[in-house]
Amino acid sequence: MAKTYFTEDHEWLSVDGNVATVGITDYAQEQLGDLVFVDLPEVGRKLAKGDTAVVVESVKAASDVYAPLDGEITEVNGALSGDPALVNSAATTDGWLWKMKLADEGQLAGLLDEAGYKAHIG
């Protein structure tokens, strides 16, 4: 059963075993506005917590999405190449960005739960 975590940088992680699916929150997509391009990383890339994993581009600006934890990218959401607006219309479902194998599941303890995230965005 997957469990969902959040970061203060407005990402969500759905963790199943040691694999996390990562996306941005609905709050984040609303702040960014209409997305026109998602610069996806290569599968196999190793990420350290805080690395820029993905760049999402709105009409007006480019924004970094950071790796919430250490790990290795196992899959990216190829559907976003043709339809980046999926991140706007379905941020927490079909608009996921990448999947990663976690290097240290213990790092999950440092993330927010849904109540914590809701308190964070006020």
Add this chain to the structure above:
Amino acid sequence: MTGEVTKTLPLEDLHQAAGAKFGAFAGWSMPLTYPAGVMKEHQHTREHVGLFDISHMKLFVVSGSGAAALLNRACPIDAEALEVSQSKLTFFLNDKAGILDDLIVTRLGAKRFMVVANAGNAVADEAHLKALARDFDARVEPLDRVFLAIQGPEAEAVLAKAGVDGSSLTFMHGFEPRPNWFMSRSGYTGEDGFEIGLPEADARALLAQLLGDERVLWIGLAARDSLRLEAGLCLHGNDISPDTDPASGALMWAVPKEIRASGTFIGAGALRAIVEKGAAQKRVGLKPEGRQPVRGGAALFDADGNPAGAVTSGGFGPSAGHPVAMGYVSTPLAKAGAKLFADVRGTRVPVEVSALPFTPHRYRKG
């Protein structure tokens, strides 16, 4: 704008009520987007009517028997040759022909002109013009107005329904239809449309009518930027600045021929020297390959990897359906079809020099 208080628009309450998201621009808190979002706002303007609050921009009346002479000194323009109601794009230049601001000058009468200046330069423009005015029999009067842009193919119709007749105006003409109103057929979108400066109370009354018309939608600065970029129009501070001049900015069409030869405007000698020698760089349109936007600040390289220039504005063109950009390239590369590369976060994105505008202008030229 560090240390300055951010100014709020007189109609901020209306934007709040419309659900605007605000952001800082040129010292002002401005609506960036409304709930429709930048894509829909952009497309709505091209298809129907976009309504923009541009009260951050500044209107000045320049009047007196020396008004035309003052403008001829301040700008590369022949103000005396303008017909009453005729508008013209022009500039304040420094003595190196660098562009201090771009302006629209409209002749209101024999000895009266309206000057519309950019928000970020308004304070400096006023000081500059007032200092120059000491040598002329001319007054410079900044106006306290709400300034609205009504842009799009149905602009004339929605204004007519609201009781404002703009049908007599053609593109780049303006007049004073009512006391303390200034209205011109002009804009920053590439579409037909109007800009109206008017007192706040009149503006609220007009907006009550306009906003009741389903063809009209508030449009924020984000879509204003994508619209003007598709239309190939310059943003001062990005695409033109005191470090660029009308020749390198590909804006010499705004400088009348006889003024190029014999004008006595500030920067005349420097501009003549640049034109004679040929500008080293030229402003061009840039079309990135693929879907990835190339933003202002990105460095450009030629096919061999040599520096070729820089992007000054870039984003996605919702009507064009692809990324659009503008920038400066070395003059030999400033021809449509030239293949370059932009550096985007370390990746070389192919871009092609492209004719401007990206989206055809649909001005009502009469």
